Amino acid sequence: MTNLTAGPDVPVVRSFRAHPSALHEVRDFVRNLVQGQRFPTGAVDDMVLAVSEAAANVIVHTNSAMIELVARAGHTQIEIQVRDTGVFRRRLPMPELDGHGRGVPLMMAVTDEMDIKLGTPHRPGTVVRLVKYRDP
């Protein structure tokens, strides 16, 4: 079992296959990690959801083969970056067509900080940064 004591300067890094069947593993990993950092249940559930959504976006919207999670925990917060190696296929969200329109607003609603750096052909690799404070 990976040592899941993430520190702010000692990130925990774990890669997953960018396949729908891997999302369950991603969630279990995040749950163990955030619980291990003694966050309350609600915060744990929020991070599990946020990371699952970000990982799902990698699978659906990019051609990346892998999803990499980089977790840093500190006294005041936990940060998980969801990274991929692909290029984000930019398009307007069409929730009626594919039902994925709610993912980003949901991530925003359940985290305290969120930012997205989209990969481009010249600089591939989208990074979604998700932060949950210990004290909301």
Added chain:
Amino acid sequence: MLLSIERPDEPRVIRLIGEIDISNAEEVSTVVEGDLQSDGDLVLDLTGLAFIDSTGIQVLVDSARRLEGRGRLLLKGAGEPIRRVLALVGLPLLSNVVLE
């Protein structure tokens, strides 16, 4: 199995046990499709549902919309984390959705 979809003896009741995400949301959609084609309330027993993501929520939203004017979508037994997410996206605000 990440998700079990069960039909108890009562008609128009579907039990969802486990987790719903992009890997199986379409399966849920396929299972409820039969009931959506006829009129009447549809009960989704969410007692055993541990996780639902935005694609799963979309299936619930689509189901409610399909039933509009013909029946209600009754969501029963959802635990606190699920209730919170559903409330966050405004699902209970739909006129024919009842979150019990």
